[in-house]
Amino acid sequence: MMTLSEGLIQQRIDEVRVRYYPQVESTNDLAKEWLLTGATTGAIVVADEQVKGRGRMGRSWYAPPGTALMFSMVMRPPVDHASRITMLGAVAVAQMLEHLGIHKVGLKWPNDIQIDGKKVCGILAEAVWHDKDMVGVILGIGLNVRVNFNGTPFEQTATSIETITGRHIDRVDLLADLVARLHEGMDELGSEKLFTEWTSRLQVLHKTVTVADVHGVVEEIEPDGALIIRTSDGAKKEVRGGELNYEVEDVGKRGTEGAG
Numbered sequence: 001m002m003t004l005s006e007g008l009i010q011q012r013i014d015e016v017r018v019r020y021y022p023q024v025e026s027t028n029d030l031a032k033e034w035l036l037t038g039a040t041t042g043a044i045v046v047a048d049e050q051v052k053g054r055g056r057m058g059r060s061w062y063a064p065p066g067t068a069l070m071f072s073m074v075m076r077p078p079v080d081h082a083s084r085i086t087m088l089g090a091v092a093v094a095q096m097l098e099h100l101g102i103h104k105v106g107l108k109w110p111n112d113i114q115i116d117g118k119k120v121c122g123i124l125a126e127a128v129w130h131d132k133d134m135v136g137v138i139l140g141i142g143l144n145v146r147v148n149f150n151g152t153p154f155e156q157t158a159t160s161i162e163t164i165t166g167r168h169i170d171r172v173d174l175l176a177d178l179v180a181r182l183h184e185g186m187d188e189l190g191s192e193k194l195f196t197e198w199t200s201r202l203q204v205l206h207k208t209v210t211v212a213d214v215h216g217v218v219e220e221i222e223p224d225g226a227l228i229i230r231t232s233d234g235a236k237k238e239v240r241g242g243e244l245n246y247e248v249e250d251v252g253k254r255g256t257e258g259a260g
């Protein structure tokens with residue numbers, strides 16, 4: 001297994017500023033600090049292990065050293081395109097996995113990347129504010145490369161790239177591919193193309209879902225990623241973020257969130 005190092009990463013990704021650490025609390029926090037002290041847009045913080053890695057909805061996110069690709073990118077989108085950063089991250093990861101020849105890649109709203117229904121990657125995008133001004137957005141990505149979920153509570157809900165491909169996958173190759181896709185997509189955040197790439201992998205339109213206390217059928221997806229849900233009493237509700245449970249109507253069970 002190739003160990004990560006700043007030199008190795010910087011050699012492959014020479015157009016982007018890189019900071020690498022064997023162990024950190026959270027790459028998102030370090031990227032946030034770097035954003036505030038003048039990081040160039042697109043700069044990345046990479047770690048082999050996070051001891052306080054954060055997930056969505058206040059969850060923690062952990063992977064043993066050597067098993068995952070964890071990084072955060074400094075971005076400065078226009079404020080009205082900030083919500084599209086998570087879309088960009090999810091589409092970039094999905095396209096990268098498809099490029100590796102992996103089938104059945106899907107997105108679980110709002111931004112989990114799944115392979116055959118099992119979570120392989122989580123995204124945590126955090127906007128950084130100074131008073132009323134948005135200074136930037138940190139895009140944090142945690143990708144299971146060779147995390148072994150066998151015998152863990154996540155066996156049925158999470159997977160890793162190497163489990164799927166059955167071959168060694170270099171984390172620096174993945175990082176270089178993703179960074180290139182993210183940089184390319186940064187100029188097209190508001191585009192219909194990005195929205196279509198995202199929604200086409202979501203499979204949530206016209207499905208019955210529950211998000212927090214809202215239960216109903218997804219009628220529309222807003223350009224910023226919010227769902228418009230028609231509830232059984234005929235009301236239309238708009239939801240963003242939150243925890244999504246799909247109702248698998250034919251077997252009467254609800255899917256649950258994957259783990260990372």
Ligand code: BTN
Pocket residue numbers: 025026027028029050052053054055056057059061070071072112121122123124140141142143260
């Ligand atoms: C989720 O699935 O809830 C999101 C997980 C996001 C994890 C990544 S790992 C790199 C970055 N740093 C963090 O502390 N979290 C994100």
